[in-house]
Amino acid sequence: MNTEILSKAAAQARGLAIDAVHACSSGHLGLPLGCAEIGAVLYGAGALRYDPTEPRWLNRDRFILSAGHGSMFLYSWLHLSGYALSLDAVKNFRQLGSETPGHPEFGETAGVEATTGPLGQGIGNAVGYALSGKRAAAKFNTAEHTLFDHHVIALHGDGCLQEGVAKEAIAFAGHNQLDNLILVYDSNDVTLDAMAERTQSEDAEGYFTSQGFDAVVIDGHNFAAIEGAIAQAKGNDNGKPKVIIAKTTIGKGIPEVEGTAAGHGEGGAKHAESARRGLGLPAETFYISDEVRAHFKQVAETCAIEHAAWRESFEAWSAANPELAKELEGGVPSDLLDQIPPFDSGTNAATRASAGTIMQAVAKAVPSLMSGSADLYGSTKNYIKGAGDFGPEDYSARNIWFGIREHGMGAICNGIAYDGIFKASGATFLVFADYMRGSIRLAALTKLSVTYLFTHDSVGVGEDGPTHQPVETVSSLRVIPNLDVIRPADAEETAGAFAAAMQRSDGPTALILTRQNVPDQSRLPVKDRREGVLKGAYIARKESGDLKVILMATGSELQHAMDAAEQLGDGARVVSLPCFERFERQSAHYRESVLPSACTARVAIEAGVSATWGRYLGFHGKAVCIDRFGISAPGSTVMAELGMTAEQVAKAAMAVMAP
Numbered sequence: 175m176n177t178e179i180l181s182k183a184a185a186q187a188r189g190l191a192i193d194a195v196h197a198c199s200s201g202h203l204g205l206p207l208g209c210a211e212i213g214a215v216l217y218g219a220g221a222l223r224y225d226p227t228e229p230r231w232l233n234r235d236r237f238i239l240s241a242g243h244g245s246m247f248l249y250s251w252l253h254l255s256g257y258a259l260s261l262d263a264v265k266n267f268r269q270l271g272s273e274t275p276g277h278p279e280f281g282e283t284a285g286v287e288a289t290t291g292p293l294g295q296g297i298g299n300a301v302g303y304a305l306s307g308k309r310a311a312a313k314f315n316t317a318e319h320t321l322f323d324h325h326v327i328a329l330h331g332d333g334c335l336q337e338g339v340a341k342e343a344i345a346f347a348g349h350n351q352l353d354n355l356i357l358v359y360d361s362n363d364v365t366l367d368a369m370a371e372r373t374q375s376e377d378a379e380g381y382f383t384s385q386g387f388d389a390v391v392i393d394g395h396n397f398a399a400i401e402g403a404i405a406q407a408k409g410n411d412n413g414k415p416k417v418i419i420a421k422t423t424i425g426k427g428i429p430e431v432e433g434t435a436a437g438h439g440e441g442g443a444k445h446a447e448s449a450r451r452g453l454g455l456p457a458e459t460f461y462i463s464d465e466v467r468a469h470f471k472q473v474a475e476t477c478a479i480e481h482a483a484w485r486e487s488f489e490a491w492s493a494a495n496p497e498l499a500k501e502l503e504g505g506v507p508s509d510l511l512d513q514i515p516p517f518d519s520g521t522n523a524a525t526r527a528s529a530g531t532i533m534q535a536v537a538k539a540v541p542s543l544m545s546g547s548a549d550l551y552g553s554t555k556n557y558i559k560g561a562g563d564f565g566p567e568d569y570s571a572r573n574i575w576f577g578i579r580e581h582g583m584g585a586i587c588n589g590i591a592y593d594g595i596f597k598a599s600g601a602t603f604l605v606f607a608d609y610m611r612g613s614i615r616l617a618a619l620t621k622l623s624v625t626y627l628f629t630h631d632s633v634g635v636g637e638d639g640p641t642h643q644p645v646e647t648v649s650s651l652r653v654i655p656n657l658d659v660i661r662p663a664d665a666e667e668t669a670g671a672f673a674a675a676m677q678r679s680d681g682p683t684a685l686i687l688t689r690q691n692v693p694d695q696s697r698l699p700v701k702d703r704r705e706g707v708l709k710g711a712y713i714a715r716k717e718s719g720d721l722k723v724i725l726m727a728t729g730s731e732l733q734h735a736m737d738a739a740e741q742l743g744d745g746a747r748v749v750s751l752p753c754f755e756r757f758e759r760q761s762a763h764y765r766e767s768v769l770p771s772a773c774t775a776r777v778a779i780e781a782g783v784s785a786t787w788g789r790y791l792g793f794h795g796k797a798v799c800i801d802r803f804g805i806s807a808p809g810s811t812v813m814a815e816l817g818m819t820a821e822q823v824a825k826a827a828m829a830v831m832a833p
Contacts, residue, residue: 175219177397179469183218183254184210185453186462188427190253191246192450193459194267194274196443201268201276204424204438205244205331208394209360212329212420215400217251218473223324225481226256226474229284232310233324233484236303236593238288240296240330240340241360242277247329248286249274254466256474257285265460280592280620288592289620292612294337295585297357300328301343302589302598304355304415305564305574309544310595311354312569314498319491324354325408331360332370335378339612342582347415348386349577351566355415356407357387360394362424366438382417394420413566427453504542504595511673511704513539517665519696525729526629526687528665530555532672537561537572540597540676544590546574547601548583553689554601554629580606584613591622597676601627604686605644607651617682618656624682625675631661632781633800633816634690634730636809643804643812649786651684652754660753661686661780662707663732664695667752670707674756690809692730695750703750710757711749711768719744723775723827726751726790731779737820742827747773754786775830781818796826 191206216222216237223235239248246267252259259273266272273283277291287303290296303326311322334340347355361378363370382389388410392399400420407416425437428449436442442449447457455461492499507513514535517528537543537558544564551557551573562571576583583600590598600610607614607628617624633643651659660671660683668687675683695703698714706712711726715736722745727735732750739746749768751757757765769776769790776795778787784797791797798817805812813819 175397175401176469179465180211180214180218180397182463183466183469184214185455186466187213187250187254188453189450189455189461190250190264192428192443192446194246194249194264195440196446197265198268199440199443201246201440202243202438203246203428203440203442204362204364205241205360206247206250207427207432207437208362208422208424209244209247209329210426211395211397212358212400213247213251215397215404216327217255218470219397219401220473220476221401221404222327223477223480224255225477226285227478228481229257231481233322235324236287236300236326238290238296238300238303238326238328239278240290240300240328240334241293242290242296245274245276245278248278249283252283252285254462254470256470259284261460261462288589289616292616293333294340295612295616296328297330297334297340298343298582298585298613299589299592300326300355300357301347301352302586303593304347304352305350305586306590306593306595307354308352308569309564314502316491316495318494319487321488321491325356326354327356327358329358329360331362332365332374335359336374339581339585342579343585344382344385346576346579346582346586350564351386351413352415353411353413356404357415357417359417359419360422361419362422364424364433364435364438366435368435378419386414388412388414388416389419391419391421394422395426501541502595506540506676510536510539510676511669514669514672516700517694519694521665521694522691523665524688524691525662525664525668526553526555526689528668529627529672529685529687532669534559536672536676542595543597543599543676544572544574545599545601546576546583546587548576548580548606549578550602553603554627556599556601556627576600580609581613584610584617587624588613588617588620588622591617591624597623597625599625599627601629603630603642604628604647605630605642607647607684614651614657614682614684615654618654621656621680622682623679626682626684627687628684629687630689631686631729632688633804633812634688634781634809636812637806639806640803644782645800645803646783648686648780648782652786656681658683658753658755659686660684660707660756661729662752663727663729663750664692664703666695666700666703667707667750670704671752673704674708674753686729688730690730693733695732695736706750707752708756709760709764710753710755711751713747713768714750715739715746715748717745717747721745721747721770721773723747723777723831724749724769724773725823725827726776726778728752728780731781731818734818734820734823735779738823738827741820741824746827751790775827777823777826777830779818779823781813794830796830798822798826
């Protein structure tokens, strides 16, 4: 290890961060300056396996900057390492359309493994990556060829550890013995507002040890200590994830603020000129020496040689294991719906139960699918039969026992999806979607193909009362951009919902499922119901005379719209609208054919708040919804008491049709 060149690289990386933040008067200098030696060892001393020419190389080490506010740390090292991130992009930090946004964004910048910023999320994502790596090794490695032996390294600070999502993920990682996970804790004893002692007194080493981690405390500015700790962590497959508690000085390199809360943000940038001199840098801003560039070019060449050797092994493995190679390619069959057997007519089951049956067929057709639950498999019904339980005894298994850790489940599923080898799904009661909302939002922002199964979808939950009866949750999920929310009405619509979720590659999907039984809409062809869900909405009952009123419904309330239409006669149309988002993506012609604008007499029924129905009801329509919290009573009693009946729909329809 050439500590002289690494010292120069660390100083110049600090200079890039200072200059970028100074140029835009915005950003966070504390971590990029405080962790510069860590970055130098990771990217410049062989501690991190990567190839800048192929950022998604399957057997690369994954590096996640959980403390995403320190984004200039990552951008500096990606640029120095030869990733497709130019110096001009670094200079354009935090500007419109730049490849260097304020917090790292997956898909926007080469080498960024996860969208981080909300603290703690990156730790959860890293655990998901580690889970994916463990399963990939167990599933695809053979006696002759080792395809996967990479590690997942996440850099985080005190802020990440104070967030509950991180603690949930850490507990999961320790319990499942994910020894391919290495957390690097930037322990600088400072948070944004004050010294960390103001808000924490935790024994970090004791905490991690109690969670099943190997923990070591080092000087985070000592190259040999950093390199030795990472090498030891990588070389010790002892069934324990690792944490390197690196004691650092926040804002190191700017004497006026280093070691204080003022060093966290951009406050030190005003001292850029004197800091540059103190670091031994010339007056030239965004300075990188030829010597440092030559060093990283040599590192990249070494990485390329390692990658080429792996590629040769991969080709030999593919030739020897064609079935495994095909499975590794992944993908979802275009005829997935045809591979889900139709249900018997008259199957009046809860959609959660139908989903459980469908899950078995989907799991067979999509071998990459993993299915997890937050300690609720018995209720969410999404256990893949015969597929085993993921953990130390069988890392090739497909069922993930997340425990009562909804937020952690969301972040871990995102990590699996970021890795892209397996498809992630997680289940819990709908009311607990609020616990994982931050993770769901990031999945939507980052266009991750994650599937959520949310059961117990309404006041139909019944006796558990309003704490477990979500009335606002479906609407609150619908307002998240790029999240498909599908609330199917019966077993066949549920099959369509599964196919929609599995085949979607540009964002997550939430399936909203009932606890109570719902009638099979067998008067409609199976094909119409299934394919109707793929389009988001379809005509479930067409008027036989002049169109006078349109009744719209989702989920368990479709039955009431259908019954009300029978009472209203031949002028009533019923539209099943299980997914607003998919419907909005259809052509204007199709949307008009389902909801003709000339008919303004409209009624919507849903066992939830009316907030998101306005776009379809217009000024003249009427919502039969529940704009209040629920009641503790048998589910059918609660539904009737709160107006979820065909009679209420018919009454509302008569009102909107009145001259």
